[in-house]
Amino acid sequence: MTSSSGDHRRRVEPIFIIFLCLCAVSSGVDSAVHHLKWEIKYEYRSPDCFQKLAVTVNGDNPGPTITATQGDTLVIEVTNGLHSENTAIHWHGIRQRGTPWSDGTEGVTQCPILPGETFTYRFVVDQAGTYIYHAHYGMQRTAGLYGLIRVLVRNGTIEPFSYDKERSLILNDWWHKSTMEQATGLSSLKFGWVGEPQSLLINGRGRYNCSLAGGTDVCNATNPGCSPFVLTMVPGNTYRLRIASVASLSALNLEIEGHNMTIVEADGHYTQPIVVKNLNIYSGETYSVIVKANQDPSRNYWVRLNVVSRKPGTPTGVAILNYYPNHPKKSPPTIPPTGPLWNDTVYRFNQSKLIKSHPNYTEAPPRTSDRVILLLNTQNKVNGFVRWSINNASFVPPTTPYLIAIKENLRNVFDQNPAPGTYGYQNYDIYSVPQNSNGTLSNSIYRLEFNSTVDVILQNANTMNVNNSETHPWHLHGHDFWVLGFGLGKFDPDVDPKSYNLIDPILKNTVAVHPYGWTALRFRADNPGLWAFHCHVEAHFFIGMGAVFEVGADRINKLPSYILGCGESRRLIKT
Numbered sequence: 316m317t318s319s320s321g322d323h324r325r326r327v328e329p330i331f332i333i334f335l336c337l338c339a340v341s342s343g344v345d346s347a348v349h350h351l352k353w354e355i356k357y358e359y360r361s362p363d364c365f366q367k368l369a370v371t372v373n374g375d376n377p378g379p380t381i382t383a384t385q386g387d388t389l390v391i392e393v394t395n396g397l398h399s400e401n402t403a404i405h406w407h408g409i410r411q412r413g414t415p416w417s418d419g420t421e422g423v424t425q426c427p428i429l430p431g432e433t434f435t436y437r438f439v440v441d442q443a444g445t446y447i448y449h450a451h452y453g454m455q456r457t458a459g460l461y462g463l464i465r466v467l468v469r470n471g472t473i474e475p476f477s478y479d480k481e482r483s484l485i486l487n488d489w490w491h492k493s494t495m496e497q498a499t500g501l502s503s504l505k506f507g508w509v510g511e512p513q514s515l516l517i518n519g520r521g522r523y524n525c526s527l528a529g530g531t532d533v534c535n536a537t538n539p540g541c542s543p544f545v546l547t548m549v550p551g552n553t554y555r556l557r558i559a560s561v562a563s564l565s566a567l568n569l570e571i572e573g574h575n576m577t578i579v580e581a582d583g584h585y586t587q588p589i590v591v592k593n594l595n596i597y598s599g600e601t602y603s604v605i606v607k608a609n610q611d612p613s614r615n616y617w618v619r620l621n622v623v624s625r626k627p628g629t630p631t632g633v634a635i636l637n638y639y640p641n642h643p644k645k646s647p648p649t650i651p652p653t654g655p656l657w658n659d660t661v662y663r664f665n666q667s668k669l670i671k672s673h674p675n676y677t678e679a680p681p682r683t684s685d686r687v688i689l690l691l692n693t694q695n696k697v698n699g700f701v702r703w704s705i706n707n708a709s710f711v712p713p714t715t716p717y718l719i720a721i722k723e724n725l726r727n728v729f730d731q732n733p734a735p736g737t738y739g740y741q742n743y744d745i746y747s748v749p750q751n752s753n754g755t756l757s758n759s760i761y762r763l764e765f766n767s768t769v770d771v772i773l774q775n776a777n778t779m780n781v782n783n784s785e786t787h788p789w790h791l792h793g794h795d796f797w798v799l800g801f802g803l804g805k806f807d808p809d810v811d812p813k814s815y816n817l818i819d820p821i822l823k824n825t826v827a828v829h830p831y832g833w834t835a836l837r838f839r840a841d842n843p844g845l846w847a848f849h850c851h852v853e854a855h856f857f858i859g860m861g862a863v864f865e866v867g868a869d870r871i872n873k874l875p876s877y878i879l880g881c882g883e884s885r886r887l888i889k890t
C-alpha cells in the first residue's frame with residue numbers, strides 16, 4: 316500500500332463516492348448498503364452488578380458493533396422507544412461528506428427524534444478505521460447509548476501491520492445516579508455535582524462492591540452476568556485490539572499485565588508504530604494496538620483500567636486476559652499493575668506527543684493557515700450558574716438546529732455576530748482562578764471560508780478551584796485535523812508555531828488539552844455543513860464547553876424534508 320492511495324482516499328468528493336457505489340452495483344465490486352433497524356429503549360441492566368435503567372439498542376447495552384467496509388453505505392432506522400425522552404445518535408469520526416444532516420447532533424444538524432418517532436440516518440463510511448456511535452442529546456450518553464463502528468479496508472488493501480485476529484474493548488465510566496439527576500444538578504443555581512463515577516466498564520462490564528449498596532435486590536454480585544469481561548487469546552497469536560473510550564468524564568489509562576502494546580491506529584489513521592506499556596485514552600478517542608500473546612501460557616493476566624488526571628474516587632476496572640485453554644474466569648495469581656500516577660501530567664503529555672502519522676501514510680498539512688482561532692477554556696459563572704466558557708462565551712444551542720436555520724435563512728434563531736476568535740492572552744493568568752466570573756451565554760458561531768486552512772489553539776486554564784486544571788478532550792465533527800503541537804503553559808503566538816510538527820503530524824478527530832496546557836490543530840474546512848466542536852466530557856459540553864463551525868453553507872445540498880420539525884423550522888413543513 317503506498318501513500319498515494321491513502322491520500323486519494325481522503326480527497327474523494329461526495330459526488331465521486333456516489334459514482335463509486337453505482338459502479339459497484341453494476342461491476343460487482345463489493346460496496347454494500349447495510350440496512351439496520353434499531354429500537355432505542357430503557358431497560359434494567361446491571362453492568363457493574365448494580366441495577367439501574369440503561370439505554371439499550373435492540374436490547375443490547377452497549378449497543379451492537381457495526382461492521383462495514385470502506386465505501387459502504389449505512390442506512391440506520393432509529394426508533395425512539397424511550398417513552399419520555401428525545402434522542403439523536405452521532406456517528407463519531409464519520410465525516411458525513413455530502414450528508415451533514417446525518418451527523419446526529421441535536422441542535423446543530425437535526426431536530427430531536429421524539430418518543431415513538433423513527434429517523435433514518437444514511438451515510439457513507441469513506442474512511443477505514445475504528446469509530447464509535449453515541450447519543451448526542453443532552454447528557455444521554457451517560458445513560459449508556461453507545462457502541463463501536465469498525466470500518467474495514469477494502470478487500471485486497473494491505474494495512475501497515477499484521478495480526479492473526481482482532482478483538483475490541485470499549486471503555487466507559489458509570490454512575491448509579493440517573494442522567495436526569497446529573498443534568499439537573501449541573502443546571503441548578505445550587506450547583507449539584509454527581510461526583511466521581513462508581514465504576515469503570517470494559518465492554519459494558521464492571522464490578523461494584525455490593526456491600527456498599529443497600530440490599531441485594533439492587534446490587535447482586537452473584538448474578539451470572541456480573542463478572543469481568545474475558546478477552547480470550549490463543550498463545551502464540553498476534554491480536555489487533557480496537558480500543559475506544561466513550562467515558563463521560565474520566566481520562567483513562569489502560570494496561571495489559573505483562574504485555575506491551577504497539578499503537579498502530581488513532582481515530583482512523585495509521586500511526587508510527589510505538590510501543591507503550593500502557594495507553595492513555597481520552598473520551599472520544601479510538602486506537603488500535605497490536606498485542607502478542609507471547610507470555611507464560613499457563614495463567615491468565617489482568618487487563619487494568621484506571622482513572623487519571625482527576626484524583627481517583629473510582630476503583631480500578633478490570634477484565635481478564637484469558638490464555639486459551641485456561642479457564643476463562645480463573646483470576647490471575649497477581650494483583651493488577653498500578654500504572655502511572657493519576658497526577659503525572661507530564662507522562663500523559665509525553666505520550667500524546669509520541670502519536671505521529673505512519674511515514675508511508677502521511678498526508679502533510681498545508682504549510683500555513685488562513686486563519687488562527689485562539690480558544691481559552693475557562694470555568695466561570697454566568698448569572699450565578701456554574702458554566703464553562705470559550706473566550707467568555709458559554710455555548711447554548713438554539714432550539715432550531717443551525718443547519719436548518721442557515722439553509723432556510725431563519726436569522727432570528729441565533730446571534731448573527733461572530734463568536735469570539737481570540738482572548739486577551741497577553742494579560743491572562745492561566746494559573747489563577749478566573750476573575751471574569753461573569754461570562755455570557757452565547758449561541759453565536761464561527762463562519763469558516765470554504766476550503767480555507769484553519770488553525771485552532773485550545774488553551775487550558777485554572778478552574779474555579781485553586782491550583783486545579785482539568786483535561787479536556789476536544790472533538791471536531793465533519794473533519795479530521797492535524798495535531799500540530801502540544802505545550803504546557805500559555806501558548807505564545809509569536810514563538811510556539813515555530814515548533815509545530817508540519818512533517819508527520821497525526822490526523823485525528825479528538826485530542827486532549829492537558830492541564831494548564833495548549834494544543835494546536837489545523838484543518839482544511841472542506842466539508843460543507845454545520846459542525847460541532849466541543850469538549851467530549853459530557854458534563855462540560857452540557858454546561859457550555861463547545862462551539863459550532865459553519866463551513867461552505869452555500870454548498871450544502873438541499874436539506875431532506877424529514878429533518879425539519881422543531882423550533883422555527885416547524886413553519887417550513889408543508890402540509
Ligand SMILES: *[C@@H]1O[C@H](CO)[C@@H](O)[C@H](O)[C@H]1NC(C)=O
Pocket residue numbers: 345470471
Ligand atoms: C476477497 O478477495 C478474494 C480474492 O479475490 C476472495 O477470494 C475473497 O472471497 C474476497 N473476500 C471478501 C470478503 O469479499
Ligand SMILES: *[C@@H]1O[C@H](CO)[C@@H](O)[C@H](O)[C@H]1NC(C)=O
Pocket residue numbers: 524525526527
Ligand atoms: C467492600 O466494602 C466493604 C464495606 O465497606 C469492605 O469491608 C470490603 O473490604 C469491600 N470489599 C472490597 C473487595 O473492596
Ligand SMILES: *[C@@H]1O[C@H](CO)[C@@H](O)[C@H](O)[C@H]1NC(C)=O
Pocket residue numbers: 531532535536537538539
Ligand atoms: C442474585 O443472583 C443469583 C443468580 O442469578 C440469584 O440466584 C439470586 O436469587 C439473586 N439474588 C437476589 C436477591 O435477587
Ligand SMILES: *[C@@H]1O[C@H](CO)[C@@H](O)[C@H](O)[C@H]1NC(C)=O
Pocket residue numbers: 573574575590
Ligand atoms: C516491553 O517494552 C519494553 C521497552 O521496549 C521492553 O524492555 C520489555 O522487555 C517489553 N516487554 C515485553 C513483555 O515484551
Ligand SMILES: *[C@@H]1O[C@H](CO)[C@@H](O)[C@H](O)[C@H]1NC(C)=O
Pocket residue numbers: 656658
Ligand atoms: C500526586 O498525588 C499523590 C497522591 O495521590 C501525591 O502524593 C503526590 O505528591 C502528587 N504529585 C504531584 C506531582 O502533585
Ligand SMILES: *[C@@H]1O[C@H](CO)[C@@H](O)[C@H](O)[C@H]1NC(C)=O
Pocket residue numbers: 659661662665
Ligand atoms: C517526558 O519527556 C521528557 C523529554 O523527553 C523527559 O525528559 C521526561 O523524563 C519525560 N517525563 C515523563 C514523566 O515521562
Ligand SMILES: *[C@@H]1O[C@H](CO)[C@@H](O)[C@H](O)[C@H]1NC(C)=O
Pocket residue numbers: 475674675
Ligand atoms: C514503508 O514502506 C517501505 C516500502 O514498502 C517499507 O520498506 C518500510 O518498511 C515502510 N515503513 C514502515 C514504518 O512500515
Ligand SMILES: *[C@@H]1O[C@H](CO)[C@@H](O)[C@H](O)[C@H]1NC(C)=O
Pocket residue numbers: 706707735737738739750751
Ligand atoms: C472576558 O471578560 C473579562 C472580564 O470582564 C474581560 O477582561 C475580558 O476581556 C473578556 N474576554 C473576552 C475574550 O471577551
Ligand SMILES: *[C@@H]1O[C@H](CO)[C@@H](O)[C@H](O)[C@H]1NC(C)=O
Pocket residue numbers: 753
Ligand atoms: C454580570 O453581568 C450582568 C449582565 O451583563 C450584569 O447585570 C451584572 O451586574 C454582572 N455582574 C457582575 C458581578 O459583574
Ligand SMILES: *[C@@H]1O[C@H](CO)[C@@H](O)[C@H](O)[C@H]1NC(C)=O
Pocket residue numbers: 766
Ligand atoms: C481546496 O484547496 C486546495 C489547496 O489549495 C486545492 O488543491 C483544492 O482544489 C481546493 N478544493 C476546492 C474544492 O476548491
Ligand SMILES: *[C@@H]1O[C@H](CO)[C@@H](O)[C@H](O)[C@H]1NC(C)=O
Pocket residue numbers: 781782
Ligand atoms: C498552588 O500551587 C503552588 C505552586 O505549586 C503552591 O506554591 C501553592 O501553595 C499551591 N496553593 C494551594 C492552595 O494549594
Ligand SMILES: [Cu+2]
Pocket residue numbers: 786787788850851852855856860
Ligand atoms: Cu472538558
